[in-house]
Amino acid sequence: MGVFVCRDNINLITNHRRSMGQRQAKQHMQAGVKLYHQRHYAQAINKWRQSLNRLNNAEDRFITLGYLAQALCDQGEYEGMLSYALSQMQLATDQNDSAMKCEAFLNLAKAYERLADFTKALQYGKASLEHPSMDPRTPGYAHLTIALAHLGMSQFQQCLESFESAMNVANETSDRLLELQICVGLGSLFTLLRDITKALIFLRNALAIVQSVTVDDVHAKYRCLILYHLSVALRMKGSLVDAKEACDEASQLAVEMGNRAIHARCMCSLADIYRELGESEAKETITKSWARYEDAYRVMRGANDKMGEVLVLSSMAKSASESRSHYTGQCECQAIQLNKKCIEIANQIGCKHVVLKCHLRLAELYSQLNDDDSEETARRAASRLTQEMQLFCNFCGQRYGLKDESLQALRCSHIFHEKCLHTYLLQRTDQTCPKCRCRAVLSDNISIRSSIASTIDVQSPSTSFAPPGGVATPLVSAAAELGDITPQATLTRRSQQDKILRGAEKDIDRVDRSLARLKSQQSAAANACSAVAVPSPEVPSTTASCASEPILTASTTSQSHTHSNANHKPPPPPRKPCCSQAALPPSSIVALPPAMPLAEDGPLVITHTPTVTDV
Numbered sequence: 001m002g003v004f005v006c007r008d009n010i011n012l013i014t015n016h017r018r019s020m021g022q023r024q025a026k027q028h029m030q031a032g033v034k035l036y037h038q039r040h041y042a043q044a045i046n047k048w049r050q051s052l053n054r055l056n057n058a059e060d061r062f063i064t065l066g067y068l069a070q071a072l073c074d075q076g077e078y079e080g081m082l083s084y085a086l087s088q089m090q091l092a093t094d095q096n097d098s099a100m101k102c103e104a105f106l107n108l109a110k111a112y113e114r115l116a117d118f119t120k121a122l123q124y125g126k127a128s129l130e131h132p133s134m135d136p137r138t139p140g141y142a143h144l145t146i147a148l149a150h151l152g153m154s155q156f157q158q159c160l161e162s163f164e165s166a167m168n169v170a171n172e173t174s175d176r177l178l179e180l181q182i183c184v185g186l187g188s189l190f191t192l193l194r195d196i197t198k199a200l201i202f203l204r205n206a207l208a209i210v211q212s213v214t215v216d217d218v219h220a221k222y223r224c225l226i227l228y229h230l231s232v233a234l235r236m237k238g239s240l241v242d243a244k245e246a247c248d249e250a251s252q253l254a255v256e257m258g259n260r261a262i263h264a265r266c267m268c269s270l271a272d273i274y275r276e277l278g279e280s281e282a283k284e285t286i287t288k289s290w291a292r293y294e295d296a297y298r299v300m301r302g303a304n305d306k307m308g309e310v311l312v313l314s315s316m317a318k319s320a321s322e323s324r325s326h327y328t329g330q331c332e333c334q335a336i337q338l339n340k341k342c343i344e345i346a347n348q349i350g351c352k353h354v355v356l357k358c359h360l361r362l363a364e365l366y367s368q369l370n371d372d373d374s375e376e377t378a379r380r381a382a383s384r385l386t387q388e389m390q391l392f393c394n395f396c397g398q399r400y401g402l403k404d405e406s407l408q409a410l411r412c413s414h415i416f417h418e419k420c421l422h423t424y425l426l427q428r429t430d431q432t433c434p435k436c437r438c439r440a441v442l443s444d445n446i447s448i449r450s451s452i453a454s455t456i457d458v459q460s461p462s463t464s465f466a467p468p469g470g471v472a473t474p475l476v477s478a479a480a481e482l483g484d485i486t487p488q489a490t491l492t493r494r495s496q497q498d499k500i501l502r503g504a505e506k507d508i509d510r511v512d513r514s515l516a517r518l519k520s521q522q523s524a525a526a527n528a529c530s531a532v533a534v535p536s537p538e539v540p541s542t543t544a545s546c547a548s549e550p551i552l553t554a555s556t557t558s559q560s561h562t563h564s565n566a567n568h569k570p571p572p573p574p575r576k577p578c579c580s581q582a583a584l585p586p587s588s589i590v591a592l593p594p595a596m597p598l599a600e601d602g603p604l605v606i607t608h609t610p611t612v613t614d615v
Contacts, residue, residue, distance in 0.1 A: 076261030140169030224253035395420035
């Protein structure tokens with residue numbers, strides 16, 4: 001009898017210890033959330049890893065894996081994110097839980113989108129939509145990830161359709177942070193299409209939304225992302241001083257957040273700004289910008305960020321093409337090699353828009369070398385890509401995306417020149433889209449009017465607070481449950497939002513004044529100087545023979561280019577290359593960088609995970 005009593009006591013003690021261990025593991029998990037919002041990222045990740053090794057409950061393990069995946073995503077460690085997303089998927093499969101599978105598929109889609117494996121991102125994003133979710137906001141984040149994947153592959157129509165679906169979910173669930181990320185994505189899209197006015201409006205809408213977020217780390221995370229995209233749009237608009245200020249702040253925030261991917265992008269954007277600021281100045285400025293490109297490329301290589309590599313290589317190729325005389329010992333060969341390298345990587349990930357720009361630059365370089373065959377091949381490739389991406393207006397037959405023009409999308413997601421579309425809608429009684437013959441209705445959710453209205457319409461304090469990255473990454477929601485954050489403290493009232501909008505309007509006026517001042521300075525400098533610098537080669541515009549179905553050929557492209565440059569000083573006489581067009585040596589731009597510190601505790605060491613090909 002005494003033996004049985006002793007065994008029962010041992011079992012009770014064992015069960016008590018297990019229960020204590022589970023409680024301590026949960027406390028570690030909750031402490032990690034607090035540390036993360038206090039910007040102690042490495043400590044938070046360590047807490048979650050410790051709790052993951054001790055937790056037995058499947059749901060708790062699944063949530064902890066989601067925390068780790070989101071944390072590594074915020075740090076730009078996308079392969080580590082993929083590893084934890086795969087662990088989530090395995091756990092969801094073992095439990096045969098459809099809701100878990102929905103969230104795991106979403107995290108997998110996000111990881112593959114960050115790693116520029118856009119095909120897998122689309123597959124897993126659609127798989128997430130096919131499974132039921134516990135949170136109505138999850139489909140919105142799945143549509144957002146799908147939109148970003150389409151954007152990476154330069155599938156602009158499908159991209160707009162997914163953004164429209166995501167915005168519908170954001171409106172239905174009053175998810176302000178989802179709306180913020182959609183605005184950033186649309187800003188990036190219209191920046192690519194060179195409708196800078198719309199891009200700036202969407203990005204400023206996002207900036208107005210992020211001002212209403214009082215959670216320190218969430219505010220810094222999204223402000224950093226918005227300012228980076230804002231710096232790119234402002235540079236393309238010509239507001240170089242404002243672009244530099246935005247880029248400097250974004251770079252500083254990226255260092256504080258430990259996000260290597262955004263920091264490297266900021267280095268590339270800053271190099272672009274300095275390149276344009278220093279085109280007519282000393283050699284040192286351009287040399288420094290080239291060093292920034294190389295540093296950014298090393299960071300991208302170290303993080304296996306293929307999209308980042310393409311962005312940096314494209315900027316390097318453009319810099320080498322436009323400013324060959326500033327680099328000692330360089331000629332057309334270096335620019336040609338960089339463009340070909342960029343095309344190689346862009347083709348691997350399916351980024352057609354970058355490939356198009358590289359072919360246009362190669363056509364210019366071959367033209368200067370009198371290599372007619374190579375020039376014709378490059379121009380034909382550019383025309384084919386323009387047709388595939390449908391970068392033309394069916395009304396006027398002109399290509400868009402070459403200069404700052406106002407564009408407008410219909411509800412079917414086809415894009416046209418805004419003035420052409422409005423003229424068409426006023427003149428025609430049977431208003432149908434000329435591309436798909438659907439009813440021509442302006443898109444509501446992604447128009448400027450509805451975007452501004454949604455920014456002004458602030459939800460009541462009873463509105464539920466949206467997590468920063470979907471259901472699988474509920475760091476803010478977890479902190480709210482712990483009593484650190486309340487929805488009322490996170491979203492401001494209408495009066496505060498109106499104040500923010502008035503500040504945004506002042507910023508717009510300030511940018512416009514700066515742009516006018518910059519143009520006047522450039523005009524005065526042009527009149528004062530006797531020697532006029534040779535302009536950088538413009539991207540040739542294409543003219544269609546039929547408005548309903550334009551045909552872009554290499555010959556029309558060449559003629560348009562000749563006409564557009566008729567008023568400029570002719571370029572230097574063509575010359576043969578002074579060096580052989582050998583492949584770039586790997587040592588020139590592939591050295592791995594030192595890890596950027598993530599927090600006070602030093603860099604986060606992540607074990608190697610399965611590699612694949614990050615908004």
